[in-house]
Amino acid sequence: MQTILTNSAYLQAVADLASVLLEKHPGLHNTVLVGVQQGGVVLGWDLVREIKKQAGVAELELGLLDITFYRDDFRTSVLAPDRMNIPFSIEDKSVILIDDVLFTGRTIKAALDVLLDYGRPERVELLVLADRKEHRQFPIQADFVGLSLTTSKNQKLKLIRTEGGELNLILRDS
């Protein structure tokens, strides 16, 4: 087990992602944020807090997206779904899709399928905390990346909440 980001490094990465995002989308004009369950939602809320601070906005919503009903590995296991809640229209908006780790690209492919059932966004951009670039199985790439790292295929990379409530990015051999 290896800690890739400690809590303070994680918070710094979130702050950096927020500032790059605001540079490209000043004031998040016509832009909405959607986190992918579960890691992307955790990251999403931290990002929302950071954007509020940096841009000085009082209100910023986060959509919650769950891919359970759209999984392509449905045949191997039936999973209980997480909460799905997109409380705003995505029609003709720029959607920032948020996930903690980009690995094979299958989750993001499914997340795009879900998103299109809610409307037709003008564009979708992908923001991830960590990119495991060399393992992609679909032609998908991120627009905003916290860090890229080299991993082996059977390792697991996850945002884990410690007992003290701090978030660490952990790499495990499985």
Next chain:
Amino acid sequence: MQLSTRHLLGIKELLPADISLILSTAEQFKEVLQRPVKKVPSLRDVTIVNLFYENSTRTRFSFELAQKRLSADTLNFAASSSSAAKGETLLDTVNNILSMKVDMVVMRHSSSGAPHFLSKHIPAAIINAGDGINEHPTQALLDAYSIVEKFGTLKGRKVAIIGDILHSRVAQSNIHLLNKMGAEVVVCGPPTLIPKHIQAAWNVTVSYDLRETLNWCEVANVLRIQLERQNQVLFSSLREYRLHYGINRALLDGLSKPITVMHPGPINRGVELDSDVADSHQSIILQQVENGVAVRMAVLYLLSNRNNA
């Protein structure tokens, strides 16, 4: 999380954790039903046959809609217009259908235990959509979902089941479910329509006094008088039934607190429920129908994993 069972034969066979899993999954499917595109691809390679040996509108439509919302392929079978009318046995009919590669069977039958019998002989997952006077598990699940939606939890709820308990599979499934989830149950109706030893056999209280029961409960689940299942006279007339056990506006307004009224449908208006009760803000009858689709989607989804076979 997975269900502890491969089939949904009755509530009796479910664990409390199974019921909780179905209800929480249904909540997510209810969200799907509010979207612009009310459909998910989850069961796009699953084929389901709806075998209805007994008439149904609501349940059949609800199952069919649930299957379509999950992208499953469906076949519909009505006994009256099929080879069953030529004398084919249930097992032969089902085996013939299964040889066409069907994954799941939703069945309604007038004989109690028909789905249990089938589950011992065929490999497909079976969902009981009502068997005789035994169980109607998806109705109890959607009733439970509707109660949770309104009150937040089942534990400690005071639920009255009113009317023809003797012939009602809805009553039996509801009693099992409410018992398992920690709600209190009173059954109320004329003595001839309440099974003799129900109080001892199941954890329920019997009352013959409608007003007293309504004053006690938070939710009244009012059942239909099933004239088609009565082969002897159990009350003198519908008029007399209405007089003693019909729920009308004056009765509701005279209670110590407002209660919520449910009914599994179809309603005999002017018998067990008056229109000014059925169509009032205290009634959640149409919400029950809406929730039925989400609950059946959850059941179909959770039982669809063919690797369990």
